[in-house]
Each structure stands twice: as C-alpha cells, then as structure tokens.
Amino acid sequence: MTAPIAQAQAQTTSQINQVQTASSSDLVFLWIALMVSFITVIVLLERMIHGKILPYEPRRQVPWSGADVLWIFMVVIMLQIVVMSALYPIMITPTVDNDKPTVEQNIYANDEIKTVDSPMRENGSAQGELGDLMSPSAKKAALHSNSGGDATAHPVVTIVLGGNPWMITFCVLVTVILVPISEEFLFRLLLQGWLEKVDAQKRRRFRWLARLPRGLLPIVMVSTFFALLHARTGEMKFDLEMLVFNFVVQAIVNLIGLIFGVWWLVRCGATAADFGWKGWTALLDDLLRGIFAFFLIAGPLYGLQLLMRKVMLSKTVVEALGAEIAPDPIAIFIFSVALGFLYFRTHRIATAIMLHVALNLTSMAMLAVTMLKG
Secondary structure, eight states: OOHHHHHHHHHHHHHHHHHHSOOHHHHHHHHHHHHHHHHHHHHHHHHHHTTOSOOOOOOOOOSOOHHHHHHHHHHHHHHHHHHHHHHHHHHSOOOOOTTSOOHHHHHTSTTSOOOOOOHHHHHOHHHHHHHHHOOHHHHHHHHHTTSSSOTTOOHHHHHHTTOOHHHHHHHHHIIIIIHHHHHIIIIIIIIIHHHHHHHHHHTTTOHHHHHSOTTHHHHHHHHHHHHHTTOOBTTOOOOHHHHHHHHHHHHHHHHHHHHHHHHHHHHTTOOTTTTTOOOHHHHHHHHHHHHHHHHHHHHHHHHHHHHHHHHHTSHHHHHHHTSOBOSHHHHHHHHHHHHHHHHHHHOOSHHHHHHHHHHHHHHHHHHHHHHHHO
C-alpha cells in the first residue's frame, strides 16, 4: 500500500472513530445527561409517593391472535424480498470490467482524492442519480470497513458521513419519525400486546407463572428479540452503495408494513382504543410522559453504551470472541424494556414512540455536532 493511500485511509478512520469514541464533547454531554437523569429521578420519586406517575391502565385482551402476528411479520419479510428484487437493478452498480481501475484505485490515485465516475453515471437516469449521492468522502467512509478502524459502526453513521444533504435529510426523517412509529407498532402494540394476552391466559394454568410480576415475560421476550435484530459484527461489511440500498429498502418496507399491519388489525376487529387512542388530552399526556422518560434514562443509557463499546471492542474481548461485535444490543435491550414498560402501564404506544423519537433525534444531533467539529 502506497503512502497516499495509507494517509487517506488513516484520515477516514479518524473521522469515523471520532463518532464512535468518547471525545471531550461526548463526556460533557454524558455528564449533563446524567445530571438531568438524576434530577428526573428525584421528581419521579416525589410523584410516585403521591401516586401521580404512570398509573396502570388495564385494557381488554387484543382481538388479534398469534397467527395474525406471524402473518404480519411474514408479510414484512416478503415485502423486503420483493422491494429488494425490484430496486436492485435500479440502484446497484452493474459488475465492473476487471480491466478497469477499482474504486479504491480511483479514490486514492495520485496524492489527492478524486470523484469516481461509476458505471451508474454512465447508464444515466435513476442509476446516475444514486451515483451522485456517493461523494468522495462517502466512498472513503465506505472503504473504512475494509481498511481497519471500527468496523462495527452503525450504517447510518457511514451514510451520513458521506455529506450528501439529500441523504442526510432522508436518514433523519426515516430514523427520527418512520422507524420509531413502525417499530413501536410491530414490537409493542402487535407483538407485546398479543404476548400479554397469552400471559394472562397461561397464568390461570401455571402457578409458577402467576408468581412472576404481570407483564414481565412479554416485556423481556420482546426486548430480547428486538435487541438481537440490532446485532452487528465487524464481519458484516458493505460498501456505501449497498448501505444506501439497504437503508432505502428498509424505509419502504417499514412504511408499507406499517400500513398493512394497521389494515390487518382493523380487519381482525381492532378499535381505536386497541391502537391506544383515548383523545387529544391523553395523547398530549403520553407525549409528555415520553419526554419525561427520555430525561430519566438518557444519561445511564448513553453511559452504558460508551462503557460497553470500550469493553466489547477491547483487544482482549475481540480475541476471545474471534470478531468485533457491536455493543448496541445490550443498551438496546434495556431501552426496549423501558419502552415495553411504558406500553404495559398505559397500553398506548404514543409514550413509547415519543421516547423512541427523542433518543433517535438526540443520537442524530450528536452525530451532527461531531461532523461540524470535523
């Protein structure tokens, strides 16, 4: 490897690692978040003493069955296959002639970074438009996964670091709005709602189950499933083009899956109350509870994430596990337990959605601050 290539790759590694490690600004944010969480705990205890915080609101058993839950999840999986098959010929660059220079050779040619004219631009139309999204800095970020550094970086981080304003806007909208709504619908309303019905039915038959706190098993089971779906390793390497493709596909699947899921549950007999609607006043209360919950858990959650990243990506742990494993599922499990608890107490997903939105928005804001510093 020549000196210019090594220098450029080192610059890319430094940029992405700046997002993934605890810089001074991260530590300041963490200190503020912990202080806010501490104050929120004091307020929470005071309100609990007076019985004003998150009272349990029972509900009728959900009208959908396990077969309905399985069918909706299967439709989401099938949608992903269909959307990927439809978009792949449009968005993915055709195989490049072996005699042509590779992307890495083009990017790091001479002593400066060059714009790469991919076959997508040569083909024009929609393929050319996607090719324009791949700026030189974005391609450098994509090469990072194959050139050292933190290979467990979240795909959104790599996409946003590309610097394209349209992709950044798209990522923010999907991450902050669409993802919280669709995931809370699927995992809390649909899956946890059904598991709570099963839990209530089985308690009459199994004494050991009746000894457990009501709602514990549904919350833990959904949270475990939710956390495992967010697992990543350093072996899962994709170039930027494929990351953008996967992100667009997932956004489309989330939107269509949400619409289909709502339609199917209405078909099963679900009412507005089953979806958690109790009027505008209750909605405002739920949104405020979500913000309150965010202030409560944000500090400990971000602190745990920084700590686990240090541990999971340490040389000793990587050698013991044989791979770099992202620590995200650990913090996400705890986050999901909080979301599940909010849904169990209120049986409305607006509070969980607001908490989810607040956390994702804060994460995107921290990424933006890091990019501005760089």
